[in-house]
Amino acid sequence: MPNNSSEAKVEGGSELSLLGHVYYSAMGFSDKALGGLMLVTAAFVFTYYTLWALILPLLPADSNFHNKFPPREWAVRIPAALLLVGLTGIGGILGVVMMKEAKKQREKRALKSA
Numbered sequence: 661m662p663n664n665s666s667e668a669k670v671e672g673g674s675e676l677s678l679l680g681h682v683y684y685s686a687m688g689f690s691d692k693a694l695g696g697l698m699l700v701t702a703a704f705v706f707t708y709y710t711l712w713a714l715i716l717p718l719l720p721a722d723s724n725f726h727n728k729f730p731p732r733e734w735a736v737r738i739p740a741a742l743l744l745v746g747l748t749g750i751g752g753i754l755g756v757v758m759m760k761e762a763k764k765q766r767e768k769r770a771l772k773s774a
Contacts (some may be wrong), residue, residue, distance in 0.1 A: 709735070 712724075713735040719725055 712729045713732070716725060716729055716732065
């Protein structure tokens with residue numbers, strides 16, 4: 661890219677274009693690829709789950725689509741399990757942080773009283 665007053669050379673040979681809002685970096689392409697992959701995966705999971713949980717019950721029981729999906733009870737069990745694991749993880753992290761902060765406060769009070 662030509663170097664003019666709106667562009668700046670940054671460490672590592674990366675270029676910033678301030679007017680065009682185009683930012684180039686060494687990890688930029690892999691970040692875009694990862695973001696695109698995550699977007700495609702999320703779209704697939706959303707579409708699959710929507711068909712499974714919302715559309716499949718409307719189809720006749722002898723439809724061939726029923727063979728492509730697990731039993732409908734898992735449409736409730738899987739999200740419930742993921743929610744349980746996620747909330748447990750968040751609670752665990754918060755508990756550890758609160759315990760560390762309490763320990764710091766105790767040590768601070770012990771130093772002040774000594």
